[in-house]
Amino acid sequence: MTSAHANPDPDIRSLLAHRRLDGDAESWRRRIENVSGGDVEKALSAAPGSYNPDRLLALVSPAAQDYLEQMARLARSLTLQRFGRTIRLYAPLYLSSFCVNSCRYCGFNRRNESARKRLSIDEAVAEARIIAAEGFRDLLLVSSEDRKFVGLDYLSELAARLRDTFCSLSIEIYRMTAQEYAALFAAGIDGVTLYQETYDRAAYAYYHPAGPKADYDNRLLAPDAFASAGMREIGLGVLLGLTDWRTETLAMAEHAHYLMKKYWKSRVSFSFPRLRPASDVERSRFGHLLSDRNLVQMILALRLCFADAGLVLSTREPAELRNHLIKLGITRMSAGSKTNPGGYSGHAEALRQFEVDDTRSPARVAAAIRAQGLEPVWKDWQRVPPAPTPA
Numbered sequence: 001m002t003s004a005h006a007n008p009d010p011d012i013r014s015l016l017a018h019r020r021l022d023g024d025a026e027s028w029r030r031r032i033e034n035v036s037g038g039d040v041e042k043a044l045s046a047a048p049g050s051y052n053p054d055r056l057l058a059l060v061s062p063a064a065q066d067y068l069e070q071m072a073r074l075a076r077s078l079t080l081q082r083f084g085r086t087i088r089l090y091a092p093l094y095l096s097s098f099c100v101n102s103c104r105y106c107g108f109n110r111r112n113e114s115a116r117k118r119l120s121i122d123e124a125v126a127e128a129r130i131i132a133a134e135g136f137r138d139l140l141l142v143s144s145e146d147r148k149f150v151g152l153d154y155l156s157e158l159a160a161r162l163r164d165t166f167c168s169l170s171i172e173i174y175r176m177t178a179q180e181y182a183a184l185f186a187a188g189i190d191g192v193t194l195y196q197e198t199y200d201r202a203a204y205a206y207y208h209p210a211g212p213k214a215d216y217d218n219r220l221l222a223p224d225a226f227a228s229a230g231m232r233e234i235g236l237g238v239l240l241g242l243t244d245w246r247t248e249t250l251a252m253a254e255h256a257h258y259l260m261k262k263y264w265k266s267r268v269s270f271s272f273p274r275l276r277p278a279s280d281v282e283r284s285r286f287g288h289l290l291s292d293r294n295l296v297q298m299i300l301a302l303r304l305c306f307a308d309a310g311l312v313l314s315t316r317e318p319a320e321l322r323n324h325l326i327k328l329g330i331t332r333m334s335a336g337s338k339t340n341p342g343g344y345s346g347h348a349e350a351l352r353q354f355e356v357d358d359t360r361s362p363a364r365v366a367a368a369i370r371a372q373g374l375e376p377v378w379k380d381w382q383r384v385p386p387a388p389t390p391a
């Protein structure tokens with residue numbers, strides 16, 4: 001086993017290996033099962049908001065399910081303290097559904113024979129205008145691994161055309177190089193979301209049988225590459241349903257803690273994507289689908305260990321659950337999402353990455369947020385152009 005202590009500046013690979021969080025789920029499951037009510041009470045008696053692996057272990061355990069109401073009260077007041085009565089709103093814009101990867105959980109996997117679609121830059125700008133007309137100023141550009149089409153030049157040009165309209169532009173695409181991330185940051189992209197999908201190496205190999213994404217380490221090191229390129233927002237996530245959510249939460253938290261210490265100028269956020277039905281994906285084949293109650297516990301546990309982390313919830317989740325969760329720690333939500341390229345301008349037939357559940361319009365989601373006494377925020381950041389150099 002790699003010793004994390006021997007290296008004064010260990011990378012995330014050796015940290016996860018040292019704690020056996022990149023595999024060995026069985027021994028972690030045994031530890032989690034052995035957590036007692038007393039351990040949970042001890043975890044809840046400490047000041048909320050700071051990360052401690054043992055504390056998180058207690059809060060994700062089955063024993064903590066008897067304490068969800070207390071956890072919810074603490075999470076709610078901590079979130080109000082740190083973020084105020086606000087929920088940021090964003091929209092995803094899908095650019096391409098052509099993909100070279102074979103992820104077993106995704107409708108865009110290359111084995112799926114359904115017709116694909118790519119947006120030209122003009123078409124993407126037209127979709128973005130529709131999104132802007134709904135009120136959004138925070139846009140997430142999403143693409144499958146289609147480097148030949150959605151490459152650095154494409155993204156840089158698109159960012160240049162969108163950055164006057166959108167205050168925040170971020171990407172959720174394939175893994176790029178540090179140089180490419182730096183070029184995109186210079187072009188106006190300020191955040192990157194990149195899910196590890198699963199931190200378990202064996203499960204990762206199974207779910208990613210072919211294509212560039214099959215390289216676990218390359219993906220694991222991606223947040224270092226984009227954080228060191230200056231990205232303001234670092235988005236982490238695991239695809240919930242692939243393996244045991246409790247051990248995945250422990251591994252993702254360790255990753256977040258490492259990134260927060262090393263790239264303290266950036267903000268780390270967690271997403272909670274649960275596996276959804278999709279073309280060519282049979283959901284019943286996945287043995288680790290988690291219940292609403294488990295999802296709530298995961299969100300509360302992470303909030304109680306990371307006071308300042310953004311917690312992001314997408315339209316994968318049903319409206320009623322989203323209404324409930326905005327009171328308990330969520331800070332950012334998508335609304336009115338289309339998960340296919342061209343979806344906003346009426347190409348309803350184009351292949352979707354997955355089916356959304358909350359199909360309410362952005363205006364209805366904003367009204368639901370207000371009804372909870374919170375304020376929907378369409379814009380909370382403005383890139384300031386560099387001051388001219390004095391002559």
Ligand code: SF4
Pocket residue numbers: 099100101102103106107108109110143144145213
């Ligand atoms: S998850 Fe991403 S990389 Fe994998 S098949 Fe889907 S679009 Fe491609």
